[in-house]
Amino acid sequence: MFKIIRKADIVLFIVLLAFGFAMLFFTIRAASSPGEQVVINVDGNEYGRYPLDQDNVIEIHNGDRHNTVTIKDGGVFMSYSTCENQICVHEGVVTTPGQLIVCLPNYVIVEIEGGEDSDEALDAIAQ
Amino acid sequence: MKHSTPSPSDRSGWSPRRITLSAMLAALALIFSYIEVIFPFYTGIPGVKLGLANLVVVVALYKMSPSYAVTINVVRVLMAGLLFTGLFGMLYSLAGSICSFLIMYLCWRSGLFSVLGVSLAGGVFHNLGQLAVAAFAVSSARIFLYFPVLIFSGMAAGIIVGIGSHVLISHLPDQIFRRY
Numbered sequence: 001m002f003k004i005i006r007k008a009d010i011v012l013f014i015v016l017l018a019f020g021f022a023m024l025f026f027t028i029r030a031a032s033s034p035g036e037q038v039v040i041n042v043d044g045n046e047y048g049r050y051p052l053d054q055d056n057v058i059e060i061h062n063g064d065r066h067n068t069v070t071i072k073d074g075g076v077f078m079s080y081s082t083c084e085n086q087i088c089v090h091e092g093v094v095t096t097p098g099q100l101i102v103c104l105p106n107y108v109i110v111e112i113e114g115g116e117d118s119d120e121a122l123d124a125i126a127q
Numbered sequence: 128m129k130h131s132t133p134s135p136s137d138r139s140g141w142s143p144r145r146i147t148l149s150a151m152l153a154a155l156a157l158i159f160s161y162i163e164v165i166f167p168f169y170t171g172i173p174g175v176k177l178g179l180a181n182l183v184v185v186v187a188l189y190k191m192s193p194s195y196a197v198t199i200n201v202v203r204v205l206m207a208g209l210l211f212t213g214l215f216g217m218l219y220s221l222a223g224s225i226c227s228f229l230i231m232y233l234c235w236r237s238g239l240f241s242v243l244g245v246s247l248a249g250g251v252f253h254n255l256g257q258l259a260v261a262a263f264a265v266s267s268a269r270i271f272l273y274f275p276v277l278i279f280s281g282m283a284a285g286i287i288v289g290i291g292s293h294v295l296i297s298h299l300p301d302q303i304f305r306r307y
Contacts, residue, residue: 004241004242004243004293005241005243005244006239006240006241006244008237008239008240008244009240009241009243009244009247012234012240012244012247012248013244013247013282016247016248016251016278016282017282019278020275020278020279020282021275023274023275023278024275027271027272027274027275
């Protein structure tokens with residue numbers, strides 16, 4: 001049985017195996033990349049992106065307007081704002097993708113963007 | 128390139144005898160597809176299966192000619208699509224089969240590979256062809272997370288089918304496949 005195996009077969013086997021492991025390594029890294037991100041927009045332009053799972057304090061200075069966004073324990077909130085109505089500060093903590101904190105007077109929008117929902121894509125095929 | 132097959136003039140060309148044989152082989156391949164439908168070789172991973180029908184295709188490739196093999200395969204996929212898997216399943220399966228057949232044909236034609244290598248390549252490319260359709264249908268690059276699983280399962284299936292094909296090719300008498 002084994003004497004029918006040729007050199008090219010073994011080369012093909014090793015190449016496919018190596019390719020498989022390379023893809024495995026690559027996909028495991030891709031799958032474990034950070035999912036949810038905090039996106040801050042100032043004056044309609046993207047100001048920055050920050051991972052939701054790392055505590056962070058972001059100071060935003062825009063002319064004489066000043067906002068402070070705090071990321072803590074997987075949630076994000078506006079901890080300080082120079083605006084008059086303080087709606088953004090009273091908004092409290094948001095934690096889930098799609099939720100927003102808007103400070104209209106200062107033109108600051110804080111949004112949580114979800115990582116791509118990989119489970120959904122896989123389930124579509126699994127059915 | 129050395130194959131234990133009828134002489135080259137005998138390999139191609141249609142004859143009533145060979146048309147009948149192809150029809151029987153297509154029916155056999157269809158039965159193999161059906162066996163996999165009723166006894167799913169369940170591994171816990173969707174889309175992973177043995178591909179017994181490829182046994183018939185590989186034997187036809189070696190014992191008859193590529194045109195017979197591809198015809199048998201396409202007939203098998205169309206019939207299985209109409210009978211068991213439905214239209215989407217048919218497209219899915221057709222993409223896998225065509226991809227698999229092309230690579231098997233090239234490997235066979237190169238003369239470098241044994242049946243095992245040919246079947247191994249076929250198994251992997253069958254899965255990659257299906258994955259391409261799936262990625263297109265779901266339109267999400269995330270589907271490629273599935274890539275490694277399909278490569279390894281395609282390799283395993285290809286080797287098993289390759290061993291089976293080798294046994295069949297070396298034991299089936301050439302007489303069965305002769306033109307007249």
